[in-house]
Ligand code: ADP
C-alpha cells in the first residue's frame with residue numbers, strides 16, 4: 001500500500017490541509033484562514049494528530065508548500081523557514097521545525113508553486129517532459145520550475161512573478177501594484193492588478209473586454225522570457241485568472257508573435273496548443289503537489 005502523506009498548502013489567505021496518496025486518492029481535506037503562525041501551525045499539527053487518531057492510520061511524511069519567499073535549501077540554517085515576507089507575522093518563521101518536532105517524520109518543504117509543478121510532473125500536464133515551467137496567475141504570480149525532473153532552487157527559488165515587463169505607458173498607463181517593482185509581471189498581470197487597472201474585479205470582466213488582450217500580452221512576454229532563458233519543453237499556466245480559458249489562444253498567438261520565428265522548435269511553431277497548457281490536475285493541483293513534496297521527502301531526497 002502506498003504510504004499516506006499529509007499535505008499542507010499554505011496560502012496567504014487560507015491553509016488547505018489534506019491526507020492522501022495522490023490526486024485520485026485524497027481522503028480528507030480541511031481549510032482554515034491563515035492567521036498568525038503561533039495559531040496556524042498548531043492548528044495544522046492538531047489536524048494531522050486528530051486524523052491519525054480517528055482513522056488509526058499513520059501518516060508517513062508531510063509535504064508543505066508555502067507562499068514565499070522561503071528557504072528550501074536543506075543545508076541552510078534557516079531551512080524550512082518562511083523568510084522575509086510581506087505577510088504580517090510570518091517573516092522569519094520556522095515551519096518545518098514544529099512539524100518535525102510534533103511528528104518525527106520526513107517533512108518536504110518548498111514553495112507552493114514548486115510543489116504544484118512537481119504534482120503536474122508526476123500526475124498532470126507535464127508527465128511526458130523533463131524540463132518545464134509552471135506559472136500560477138492568481139492573487140500573485142508564482143513560478144515553479146522543473147529541470148531534468150528536479151525542482152529548481154538555485155540561489156533561493158525562482159521568482160518568475162517579479163521579472164520586468166516592457167510596459168508602454170501610452171498603451172497601459174497603469175503603474176502596477178508590486179510594492180517592490182511596480183510594473184513587474186505580478187504588478188501588471190496578477191488578479192488584483194487587473195481589478196485595479198480596470199476598476200472592475202477580474203472575475204467580472206467579460207471575455208470581450210480589452211483587459212484580456214493586454215493580459216495575454218504580458219503573459220506572452222513572460223512565456224517568451226521563459227522560452228529564451230530556461231528552454232522549457234512545456235509551459236503550464238494555472239491559477240484563478242487562467243480560469244478565463246479564452247486567454248489560452250490569445251497567449252499562444254501572442255507568444256508566437258513575440259518570438260517572431262526565432263525559436264525553431266516544432267513544439268512551439270507547430271503545436272503551441274500542446275506547449276502552453278492549463279494544469280492537468282485542475283483544482284487538485286495544490287494538494288497533489290504537496291503530497292508529491294511529502295513523497296519526495298519520504299524517498300530521502302535532499
Ligand atoms: P490564490 O492566488 O489566492 O491562491 P487564485 O489562484 O484563485 O487564488 O487567485 C485569486 C485571484 O485570481 C483573484 O485576484 C481573482 O480576481 C482572480 N480570479 C479568480 N478566479 C478568476 C476567474 N474565474 N476569472 C478571472 N480572475 C479570477
Ligand code: ZN
Pocket residue numbers: 161162178179180181182184185186187
Ligand atoms: Zn515585483
